[in-house]
Amino acid sequence: MIDVSRLRADTPGVKKVTHFNNAGAALMPNPVIDAVQDYFEHEALYGGYETHRKRGNQIEAVYQSLAELIGADRSEVALSDNATRAWDVMFYALGLGEGDRIVTTSSEYVSNWAAYLQARDQKGVVVDVVPDTTAGDLDVEALESMVNERETALITLNHMPTNGGLVNDAIAVGEVAARHDVAYLLDACQTIGQMPIDVREIGCDMLTGTSRKYLRGPRGVGFLYVRDSFADRLDPVFVEVENAPIVLPDSYTLARGAHRFETWEKSYANVAGFGAAIDYAMDVGIAEMWERIQRLASTMRQQLSMIEGVTVRDRGLTKGGIVTFEVDSRQTLEVRELLAERSINVSVSTPFSAPYDMHARSIEGLVRASVHAYNTDNEIDDLISAIQILA
Amino acid sequence: MIDVSRLRADTPGVKKVTHFNNAGAALMPNPVIDAVQDYFEHEALYGGYETHRKRGNQIEAVYQSLAELIGADRSEVALSDNATRAWDVMFYALGLGEGDRIVTTSSEYVSNWAAYLQARDQKGVVVDVVPDTTAGDLDVEALESMVNERETALITLNHMPTNGGLVNDAIAVGEVAARHDVAYLLDACQTIGQMPIDVREIGCDMLTGTSRKYLRGPRGVGFLYVRDSFADRLDPVFVEVENAPIVLPDSYTLARGAHRFETWEKSYANVAGFGAAIDYAMDVGIAEMWERIQRLASTMRQQLSMIEGVTVRDRGLTKGGIVTFEVDSRQTLEVRELLAERSINVSVSTPFSAPYDMHARSIEGLVRASVHAYNTDNEIDDLISAIQILA
Numbered sequence: 001m002i003d004v005s006r007l008r009a010d011t012p013g014v015k016k017v018t019h020f021n022n023a024g025a026a027l028m029p030n031p032v033i034d035a036v037q038d039y040f041e042h043e044a045l046y047g048g049y050e051t052h053r054k055r056g057n058q059i060e061a062v063y064q065s066l067a068e069l070i071g072a073d074r075s076e077v078a079l080s081d082n083a084t085r086a087w088d089v090m091f092y093a094l095g096l097g098e099g100d101r102i103v104t105t106s107s108e109y110v111s112n113w114a115a116y117l118q119a120r121d122q123k124g125v126v127v128d129v130v131p132d133t134t135a136g137d138l139d140v141e142a143l144e145s146m147v148n149e150r151e152t153a154l155i156t157l158n159h160m161p162t163n164g165g166l167v168n169d170a171i172a173v174g175e176v177a178a179r180h181d182v183a184y185l186l187d188a189c190q191t192i193g194q195m196p197i198d199v200r201e202i203g204c205d206m207l208t209g210t211s212r213k214y215l216r217g218p219r220g221v222g223f224l225y226v227r228d229s230f231a232d233r234l235d236p237v238f239v240e241v242e243n244a245p246i247v248l249p250d251s252y253t254l255a256r257g258a259h260r261f262e263t264w265e266k267s268y269a270n271v272a273g274f275g276a277a278i279d280y281a282m283d284v285g286i287a288e289m290w291e292r293i294q295r296l297a298s299t300m301r302q303q304l305s306m307i308e309g310v311t312v313r314d315r316g317l318t319k320g321g322i323v324t325f326e327v328d329s330r331q332t333l334e335v336r337e338l339l340a341e342r343s344i345n346v347s348v349s350t351p352f353s354a355p356y357d358m359h360a361r362s363i364e365g366l367v368r369a370s371v372h373a374y375n376t377d378n379e380i381d382d383l384i385s386a387i388q389i390l391a
Numbered sequence: 392m393i394d395v396s397r398l399r400a401d402t403p404g405v406k407k408v409t410h411f412n413n414a415g416a417a418l419m420p421n422p423v424i425d426a427v428q429d430y431f432e433h434e435a436l437y438g439g440y441e442t443h444r445k446r447g448n449q450i451e452a453v454y455q456s457l458a459e460l461i462g463a464d465r466s467e468v469a470l471s472d473n474a475t476r477a478w479d480v481m482f483y484a485l486g487l488g489e490g491d492r493i494v495t496t497s498s499e500y501v502s503n504w505a506a507y508l509q510a511r512d513q514k515g516v517v518v519d520v521v522p523d524t525t526a527g528d529l530d531v532e533a534l535e536s537m538v539n540e541r542e543t544a545l546i547t548l549n550h551m552p553t554n555g556g557l558v559n560d561a562i563a564v565g566e567v568a569a570r571h572d573v574a575y576l577l578d579a580c581q582t583i584g585q586m587p588i589d590v591r592e593i594g595c596d597m598l599t600g601t602s603r604k605y606l607r608g609p610r611g612v613g614f615l616y617v618r619d620s621f622a623d624r625l626d627p628v629f630v631e632v633e634n635a636p637i638v639l640p641d642s643y644t645l646a647r648g649a650h651r652f653e654t655w656e657k658s659y660a661n662v663a664g665f666g667a668a669i670d671y672a673m674d675v676g677i678a679e680m681w682e683r684i685q686r687l688a689s690t691m692r693q694q695l696s697m698i699e700g701v702t703v704r705d706r707g708l709t710k711g712g713i714v715t716f717e718v719d720s721r722q723t724l725e726v727r728e729l730l731a732e733r734s735i736n737v738s739v740s741t742p743f744s745a746p747y748d749m750h751a752r753s754i755e756g757l758v759r760a761s762v763h764a765y766n767t768d769n770e771i772d773d774l775i776s777a778i779q780i781l782a
Contacts, residue, residue, distance in 0.1 A: 016436045025439025033435050037428065040609070044424050045407045047736050048416025048603055048610050081472035081611070082656035088629045111631035111655070114638045118630045210656070212439055218431070219439050220472070220611065220658025237628055238479045239509045240502035247505045247743055249750045264502070265473035265601070267611025267661055345438050352638055359640045 002288045007374040010280075018379045021345040023162070023190055023322050023370035025212040025219055028277070035276035036218050040269040052268055059268060062275030069278050070207065071198035072225050075257035079271060083189045083210035083222035084111045089261045090185065090206045090224060091115055091156070093234040098124035100153040103146055103182075105130055105138040105168060107161035107357040112187060116156075128152075129356060136164075136315025140172040147180045154183045159197075160190040163349035163358065163366055164324050165297060166316020167191065174203025183230070189213065193281050194321055194372075195290040205230040211270070214321070214372065217277030218270040224261055231257045240264060289373035293321040296371040296380065303384045309391040313366055324349060324366040327391050332365035338390050344383055346370075393679045398765040401671075409770045412736040414553070414581055414713050414761035416603040416610055419668070426667035427609050431660040443659055450659055453666030460669050461598065462589035463616050469649035470662060474580045474601035474613035475502045480652045481576065481597045481615060482506055482547070484625040489515035491544040494537055494573075496521055496529040496559060498552035498748040503578060507547075519543075520747060527555075527706025531563040538571045545574045550588075551581040554740035554749065554757055555715050556688060557707020558582065565594025574621070580604065584672050585712055585763075586681040596621040602661070605712070605763065608668030609661040615652055622648045631655060680764035684712040687762040687771065694775045700782040704757055715740060715757040718782050723756035729781050735774055737761075 008014050013027035039058075043051045052059070067074045080086035091112075096102065096119055104116065106129055119125035130143045138157060147155070155177050160167050170186055177184035186204040188197055193214030199207055207225040211217030226234070236243055239252060242264035246253040254260045281289070300323045305312045309328040327335050332348040339346050349366040351358040369383060399405050404418035430449075434442045443450070458465045471477035482503075487493065487510055495507065497520055510516035519537055524530045529548060538546070546568050550561050561577055568575035577595040579588055584606030590598055598616040602608030617625070627634055630643060633655035637644040645651050672680070691714045696703045700719040718726050723739040730737050740757040742749040760774060 013436050013438065017438060017441070019438055021438055021440055025434070027438060028435050033431075036431065040424075040427065043416070043610070044419050045404050047404065047408060047410055047412055047418060049412055049738065050408070050731070050736050081476075081658075082654060084631050084656060085472075085629070085654060088631070092628065110638050114630040114632070114635045114643045117638070117641070117643050212656075218658065218660075219434070219656065220661065222656070237483060238476070239505040240475050240479070241505070241743065244505045245743075247501045247508070247746050249747045250508070252505045252508050263473060263476060265475060265603075265610065265613070267472075267609065267658055269609075270611065270658055270661075340441070345441050347440065352632070352636075355638050356640045 002285065002292055002373060004374065004376065007284065011374050014374060016343065018344045018382055020369040020371060020375065020383060021347045022372040023213055023368060024347045026214060026216040026372055027374070028216050028218065029280055031276045031280045032217055032273045036269050036273035039272040043269065058275070059271055062271055065275050065278040065282070066223055069282060070225055071200050073228060075259070076225050076228055078224050078258035078261045079266065080222040080224060080261070080263070081220055081266065083208050086208040086222040086224040087112065087187060088115065089236060089238070090226060090234065092237045094154060094183065095235060096123055096125045096153055099126065101126045101128060101150060102154040102156055103128045103130060103143060103152050105157040106132055106360060107158065107164065107166070107354050109158055109162050109187065109189070110352055110355055112156065112158070113355050135317045136166055137317055138168045138173070140169055140176060143173065144176045147176060147182055152180070152182050154185060156185040158187040158190070160320055160322065161354055161357065162190065163354045163368065164316070165314040165319040165322040167195070167318040167320050170202045170204070178203050190322065191320065193286065194293060196286050199225050211274040211277060215277045215281055218273040220267055221270050221274040224258060226258045226261070228257055231260060234260070236260050284373070292373045293371055294319065296375055296377070297321045297323050299377065300369060300371060300380050300383070303380065304387065307384070307388055307391050310387060313363065321372060322368060322370045324368050326366060327387065330390060332367050335367045335390065339386055342386050344386055393676065393683055393764060395765065395767065398675065402765050405765060407734065409735040409773055411760035411762060411766065411774060412738045413763040414604055414759060415738045417605060417607040417763055418765070419607055419609065420671055422667045422671050423608055423664045427660050427664035430663040434660065449666070450662055453662055456666050456669040457614055460673060461616055462591050464619060466648035466650070467616050467619055469615050469652045470657065471613040471615060471652070471654070472611055472657065474599050477599040477613040477615035478503065478578060479506065480627060480629070481599070481617060481625065483628045485545060485574065486626060487514055487516045487544055490517065492517045492519055492541060493545040493547055494519045494521055494534060494543050496548040497523055497751060498549065498555065498557070498745050500549055500553050500578065500580070501743055501746055503547070503549070504746050526708045527557055528708055529559045529564070531560055531567060534564065535567045538567060538573055543571070543573050545576060547576040549578040549581070551711055551713065552745055552748065553581065554745045554759065555707070556705040556710040556713040558586070558709040558711050561593045561595070569594050581713065582711065584677065585684060587677050590616050602665040602668060606668045606672055609664040611658055612661050612665040615649060617649045617652070619648055622651060625651070627651050675764070683764045684762055685710065687766055687768070688712045688714050690768065691760060691762060691771050691774070694771065695778065698775070698779055698782050701778060704754065712763065713759060713761045715759050717757060718778065721781060723758050726758045726781065730774070730777055733777050735777055
């Protein structure tokens with residue numbers, strides 16, 4: 001059983017706000033805050049490079065923790081300043097060209113979607129969107145027949161969209177990818193830290209995620225996983241001192257594995273915080289948090305759907321911590337601001353957040369309330385009361 | 392006149408270390424430390440996105456300060472996680488191809504050099520290196536005749552190399568670029584914050600720099616400048632929610648100006664610190680600091696050159712804060728470690744740091760001691776005494 005009072009005692013922000021924006025950036029627990037501040041203060045007193053040399057083991061341990069978190073080897077993980085850049089450096093390194101087909105899902109995140117459009121317009125890549133099941137998930141059977149019918153270079157999808165609670169069946173997708181020997185890139189930005197993730201079980205070749213959302217780390221850190229034997233096929237867009245450790249006057253040699261997507265300069269204070277976030281999540285227990293998150297979100301959906309003038313919009317057979325809804329009488333931004341006046345933090349999804357899905361469903365905007373394991377039933381009651389008043 | 396005692400009182404690190412690694416990462420002053428911590432603590436208490444909304448003006452002011460620092464317009468500057476990425480996103484956006492010529496200097500930084508080699512190998516770009524003057528600077532007359540002889544797509548160089556104190560004559564280069572209508576990219580990573588920089592005076596189309604070096608900001612922040620009318624010619628490699636603010640199911644629209652090189656997610660705590668660093672530097676006075684840095688570095692070179700077994704290796708007519716030298720009887724890493732035992736921070740340059748130059752000069756390694764305005768003559772005396780003992 002999860003010790004919620006410990007989670008809350010560890011989280012100074014819960015005394016200030018009712019935070020249902022965990023899918024944006026969650027409240028950091030003390031071990032994360034302390035790790036960032038401690039590292040940063042050492043830099044201020046002894047110098048940035050000097051601190052990095054002295055604390056090399058601490059930084060290396062972050063990579064080890066990350067690898068453990070997702071069931072990967074150390075050589076298969078790299079850090080980035082954000083999940084989008086982590087995703088970009090791999091997607092663009094695939095070298096997709098004229099006539100190459102990629103297959104994706106309807107609820108793809110805006111930044112990935114923009115990259116697909118650019119690949120289509122500039123390289124002649126063909127973008128196929130898998131139909132949804134009636135429940136709203138990616139239809140794995142439809143995916144398989146699409147991949148079966150014509151050669152496909154890449155299956156690329158989010159694990160959980162930005163604008164809804166559904167969890168795509170990443171493992172079933174991985175089985176399709178394996179059967180047809182298609183490369184598989186999974187965007188786990190919303191699920192990492194929220195639910196157990198094992199890259200071997202999923203069978204993806206590449207996976208990306210972030211620090212600031214369900215892992216509760218600092219902003220400005222993202223990560224990538226790339227399977228060892230897959231990495232060496234990828235030609236990174238950028239080469240520099242870190243991912244090309246040997247540069248001679250006339251030639252350079254790329255690093256092997258995920259390291260070919262690393263960059264030299266970063267905020268190591270934030271990296272230290274990211275490591276503390278991973279260790280904290282693993283210590284609390286991700287499977288246990290996932291169970292609680294699902295229960296809390298389900299309670300929230302149920303209670304919201306009982307309010308007249310409120311429509312819950314989440315789809316999917318399996319649902320996670322993201323709850324999206326509309327309030328008939330209010331604009332979404334207005335709902336966010338009225339809740340903020342009561343120190344309740346929620347977010348909004350606009351048609352730009354997930355362009356294909358929002359247009360397909362003709363949605364103008366959604367209020368997004370995303371719960372984490374440190375949230376409580378009392379906090380949900382507060383949100384429900386507030387929505388009842390403003391609906 | 393510069394108030395050195397104020398600079399030192401503002402810098403907690405000077406009580407712990409004698410810091411001659413300002414060309415790596417300088418010691419941060421209190422206003423920077425406070426800005427980062429204050430922003431970060433607000434995030435911990437109220438949420439990352441909520442803090443960003445509440446402090447939008449503070450973040451916008453960082454861009455305003457940056458524009459003021461380099462004499463640019465607000466629309467011409469963007470932030471990045473580091474200077475190399477800031478440089479990359481523009482260099483790769485130029486779309487250089489088969490037979491396009493770029494002209495650079497001998498002392499180019501390893502990461503830029505690696506990008507040139509990649510452009511040569513993958514795109515067929517031709518890389519020309521301008522000869523040095525006998526003093527060691529880029530020979531501007533030679534540059535002009537090279538550009539005159541054959542069509543050149545880009546002049547790209549560092550303002551000050553990583554491995555020596557020379558300052559290339561960026562303004563004279565800008566005049567050549569203007570006369571021959573050649574695009575001009577200046578890497579000001581080592582000079583920003585060290586000496587006055589005005590992009591209009593220099594006449595560059597693009598310029599990049601970093602927070603952590605002579606500006607004394609936090610690690611993990613870089614920036615770029617791109618001239619407004621030039622930016623719209625550039626096609627960014629990555630598109631995402633930030634630099635393509637309108638993404639529809641079937642099309643996207645790029646942001647204008649430098650904004651097309653921005654990325655959505657970053658560490659805003661570090662951005663706040665970067666802003667404080669710029670404001671602090673402008674408040675102290677960059678021209679005044681530049682004068683003091685040159686004098687201190689000159690003193691250091693003079694005293695080092697008087698020690699038997701020590702060779703100062705800096706070149707250039709105009710010299711700045713980077714002092715490089717060899718100690719005959721010691722490996723460079725050994726020198727760094729022996730000085731570290733005395734709490735004196737220096738860095739080393741390896742043959743990989745600036746591949747062309749280090750090989751051309753057959754240098755195995757250099758000790759790099761880089762001074763800032765907060766350093767003192769007493770600190771130089773301490774370094775000299777330490778080197779005398781170990782030389």
